[in-house]
Amino acid sequence: MTDSRDADATRLAAASLAQGDPTGWFERLYAAASEGAAVVPWDADEPNPLLVDWIERHERAGGGMRAMVVGCGLGRDAEHLAGLGFETTAFDVSETAIQTARERFPASTVNYQVADLLAPPAEWAGAFDLVVESITVQSLPVSVRAVATSNVARMVAAGGDLLVIAAIREEGVEVDGPPWPLTRAEIDAFAVGDLRSVRVEQVARPDKPGFARWRAVFQRS
Numbered sequence: 441m442t443d444s445r446d447a448d449a450t451r452l453a454a455a456s457l458a459q460g461d462p463t464g465w466f467e468r469l470y471a472a473a474s475e476g477a478a479v480v481p482w483d484a485d486e487p488n489p490l491l492v493d494w495i496e497r498h499e500r501a502g503g504g505m506r507a508m509v510v511g512c513g514l515g516r517d518a519e520h521l522a523g524l525g526f527e528t529t530a531f532d533v534s535e536t537a538i539q540t541a542r543e544r545f546p547a548s549t550v551n552y553q554v555a556d557l558l559a560p561p562a563e564w565a566g567a568f569d570l571v572v573e574s575i576t577v578q579s580l581p582v583s584v585r586a587v588a589t590s591n592v593a594r595m596v597a598a599g600g601d602l603l604v605i606a607a608i609r610e611e612g613v614e615v616d617g618p619p620w621p622l623t624r625a626e627i628d629a630f631a632v633g634d635l636r637s638v639r640v641e642q643v644a645r646p647d648k649p650g651f652a653r654w655r656a657v658f659q660r661s
């Protein structure tokens with residue numbers, strides 16, 4: 441994290457990680473932001489354009505299908521899916537993030553939940569026709585990556601899809617996160633069991649030329 445919008449997150453993450461706590465800083469950041477004392481760098485007015493663009497072309501969208509948004513933060517992507525007709529559940533490890541999302545969208549149909557991706561509720565396994573994971577796995581230390589990745593993959597129902605959006609890291613390049621962007625091998629690792637990789641691409645965000653992300657799609661047979 442480098443620019444000034446990242447300063448509060450960088451400071452709080454460093455303190456949390458130094459105590460061996462990979463997720464505590466998210467709640468501290470959202471709580472400080474709710475009092476106007478910090479900035480959440482990924483807070484945005486609009487849903488992620490890479491999700492919006494993909495879902496517009498996705499043949500199995502909306503219409504009562506069940507969607508899950510992992511690490512939903514302040515809810516913009518979850519609200520977008522709900523607006524398209526998905527029966528949407530969204531969770532975050534931060535209670536304040538979930539409370540703020542509920543306050544921002546008081547008429548929302550999204551089922552917002554506080555939960556930890558590292559120990560998600562058992563009933564979410566195989567429960568969603570679309571799972572969206574956008575820059576959450578990369579916000580967790582590499583030591584918990586395998587657990588986080590397989591817990592995301594496990595939520596996809598038979599016949600369902602997983603969309604992963606993440607920053608890109610070249611194989612062999614060390615980073616001092618957060619974030620810890622994903623290598624191609626770490627993207628491929630979402631394809632566990634009968635969840636198979638359909639498409640892995642590096643795309644520029646239309647609103648940020650030259651700023652590329654992984655956008656990867658997986659499908660469970």
Ligand SMILES: C[S@@+](CC[C@H](N)C(=O)[O-])C[C@H]1O[C@@H](n2cnc3c(N)ncnc32)[C@H](O)[C@@H]1O
Nearest residue numbers: 466482511513532533534556557558574576579
């Ligand atoms: C970098 S932000 C991304 C937020 C949102 N997905 C987006 O694309 O803007 C990572 C989010 O994941 C949440 N998070 C981090 N670790 C988590 C965990 N173990 N379980 C659930 N949520 C988690 C954080 O609180 C934060 O809201």
